[in-house]
Amino acid sequence: MASVVPRVEKPSAADRRGVSLNVHKVSVRLLGPMEVRVGSRPIAVVGSRRRVLLALLAVAAPAPLLAETLGGRIWPDLPAAGTRKKVQTLVVRLRQDLEFDAIERGPGGYRLRCDVEDLDIAHFDSLLSEAARADDPMGERDLLAAALDLWRGDPFDGIDCGWLLDHVAPRLTERYLAAIGRRIELDLAAGRHAESIAELRVLTGRYPLHEAGWEQLLKALNSAGRPTEALAAYAEVRGLLATELGIEPGSQLQGIYRGLLQADAERQPPEFVPQQLPQTVRRFIGRSADLATLDALLPVADDAGQVLCATIVGGGGVGKTALALRWAHRVRHEFGDGQLYLNLRGFGRTDPLEPMAALEALLRSLGFTADQIPRSGTARTRALRGRLSGKRTLVVLDNVRDVDQIRQLLPGLVGVRAPVLITSRNRLRDLNRLGCHRTIELGMMPSQEAVDVLTAALDETSHHRRAAELAELARLCGHLPLALAIAGEQLARQPWATTAEVIDRLNASRPRLDAFDSPDDPTTSLRAVFSWSYRGLDTGTAQLFRMLGQHTGSDITVRTAAALVGTDEPDAARKLRRLVDEHLLVTHGPNHFELPDLLRSYALELPAPAGPTDDVTEDL
Known part of the structure; x- marks a missing residue:
């Protein structure tokens, strides 16, 4: 029987130089942009195809890959059988980048020599398997957190390889989402709602079509006592799914939504009957x-x-x-x-x-x-x-x-x-x-109703006031209810004064609106009330209002307004309509307007606008 001769391994280049392999351990990180280290030293892998080759070997490690398999994935447009020579050349150059023989060649093809913990993808899978076997939630949570910490971004970021992006990256992303979902589930069970909600918002923003993340976000928001935000989140994901995929949310997400609606209905406040009407005026006359x-x-x-x-x-x-x-x-x-x-x-x-x-x-x-x-x-x-x-x-x-x-x-x-x-x-x-x-x-009050307002303000000893004088006072008040109320209050406070004296004082007031100041509430004075409407006008319309105050004629036409402010008739008509809409001008027909006396008094108090020329004034 032939004797068996022990097989002696050929020493590597590193062994021949007497250098420890630990110094030349290669580590490859692919969960994000590629990072390569030999020992503690970062290595720059030059050339996109060399980076693809190293990524393919790292994903397959510790298993080898045939040259034809590598060639088909690196050069997908070329026949795999014709890429052997290219792969060999690429391996030689990659070994030069790594500066030691980290790539072995055997009967099964090329293999990257490294440990599981030196490859972040393999280490990620290993930690997830260990987490699944954990006996307690805290231990499981720590292992999941360690696995997730390996991720620095999208897998194979910057590596131009369709096979890796189409076949490996989706599997890794699914495992990542499942792992982070389980870790957040454990955090929520431990009461870490605020941190989990913040993380889930980032997660759903990065993976907006991943319904499981939205399901957790809705649950977390509801558990944190924020059901309104949970309902808003459902509306958001429903819109996204409809826009991007043309579908409705899945049954689980819809079930969570129905639960939120039911809970929201139960939380509705008890109904009661509101009674909010403010007190009305003591004496309401007319209308x-x-x-x-x-x-x-x-x-x-x-x-x-x-x-x-x-x-x-x-x-x-x-x-x-x-x-x-x-x-x-x-x-x-x-x-x-x-x-x-x-x-x-x-x-x-x-x-x-x-x-x-x-x-x-x-x-x-x-x-x-x-x-x-x-x-x-x-x-x-x-x-x-x-x-x-x-x-x-x-x-x-x-x-x-x-x-x-x-x-x-x-x-x-x-x-x-x-x-x-x-x-x-x-x-x-x-x-x-x-x-x-x-x-x-609602316009000014009819004459008799205006007199009735003044009469109602007087006490029982004031019947000596003559109706004709009250009618004149009502006219000076413009039959405006607020002005009538102020004048009536003044009569009631001064029973010794005759109506004629009040009329004389009102006619003598300069400025005219001083006679309609309310001593009890300045905000109800005519001047203040008119100012609130005037302040809402645009610059051109406000200028026209001030010019109308200085216009001596009682009848105002579109042509008159156009001449006053130096504009064309369509623009003047627009300004006049705005004044009518704001009830700062009265209309008596399609082209006839009037500025009531009290509003004219207010307009005259405003800063004088740039007036018309003497010729225009004479024409008017």
């Missing part, structure tokens, strides 16, 4: 025709598809709020589900209420707490509609600046079985397109 117009809104038809609203428009001090509240108090018994009142501060000393703040105020009035109020305007509108739809709740939106201020709010009132009453100095022309059914243009 019977306007009250009858509002009465025609009753009974309210059941129409779930529209907003039944009435708008009361008119200039400052004309009594819009007083009329709205008078009618609301008179019919409040018709609305068993309550009355809501909101001052939108469209005209006044403070800034107008923002639409989002208006929605929040109404929701709070209906019993919503801060954490129950949605963050987005659309969600707030939906919540308002959900609470009021089908209810007999009267809503008064007072002092609206313009349509934009309530455009987002009105859809939340669709289906309310009660009118929505709106007051504004602006005509709010676009409201017709939003479903407004009635517009009441």
Whole structure:
């Protein structure tokens, strides 16, 4: 029998130089941009194909790869059999980069000599296997965290190899997502909600179509007491899936969403009946025709598809709020589900209420707490509609600046079985397109009603005042309810003064509006009330208003206005319409306008505009 001769391994180049292999251990990191080290020294692998070759060997290690297999993956467009020579040349150059014989050649092909812990991909898989066998959650969590720490970015970043990107990278990413999902699950079980939510937001941003990450985010937000954010997250992922893939969320994600909706319904605040109408004026006089117009809104038809609203428009001090509240108090018994009142501060000393703040105020009035109020305007509108739809709740939106201020709010009132009453100095022309059914243009009071307002302000000992004098005083007040109220208050406070004396004092006042200052509340003086409308004008329209104050004629035409400000007639007509819309000018026909005396007095107090030439003035 032939003797067996022991096989002697041929020493490597490193062994022949007497250098320890540990010094030349190669490590390759591919979970992110490629990093190569020999021992503790970083190595630059030059050339894209050499980098691909090293990545392929590292992924396969410790198994070898045939030259034909390597060639087919490095040069996919060439016949694999014709790439052997190219692979051999590439191996030689890679060995030169590594500076020692880290690549072995055997019957099975080429193999990279290295340990598992020196290859981050192999080490990642090893740690995941060990985590799966862990006996306790803390140990499992630590092993998963160690595995995830190996990731520095996308696998094979910067390596131009279609085979690696198409066949290996997706498997690694799936394992990464499963591992991070399990680690976050353990963190949530341990009560680490805040950290997990922050991490899940990053994760869903990086992998927006990975539904499992969204499922965990929804659960985490809900567990942290943030259900509104969870519902918003569901809306976000649903939109993403529809846009990118044309599909609905999966059954698990939809199940979580249904659970959120059910819990949200259970958390809704108990319903109560709001009673928010402010106190109305003690003596309300006149406006019977306007009250009858509002009465025609009753009974309210059941129409779930529209907003039944009435708008009361008119200039400052004309009594819009007083009329709205008078009618609301008179019919409040018709609305068993309550009355809501909101001052939108469209005209006044403070800034107008923002639409989002208006929605929040109404929701709070209906019993919503801060954490129950949605963050987005659309969600707030939906919540308002959900609470009021089908209810007999009267809503008064007072002092609206313009349509934009309530455009987002009105859809939340669709289906309310009660009118929505709106007051504004602006005509709010676009409201017709939003479903407004009635517009009441509130003008100055008729002569007798104006006298009745003054008479009602006097005490029982003041019947000696003559009706003719009161009529003259009412005329000097422009039949404006606010001016009448101020004058009536002055009469009541000075019972010794005759009406004629009050009229003389009013005629002698310079500036004229000083006679209409309110000692108790400066914000109700005519000057302040007029200023809030004037401040909203654009520069050109404000200039025209000031010029009209200096114009001596009573009848104003488009041609007159164009001459006053030196513009063309279409532009002058636009400015005049704006003044009419803001109730700073009265119209008597398509081309005839008038500036009431009290508004003229206010215009004269404003800084003088650049006036017309003498020729223009003479022509006018």
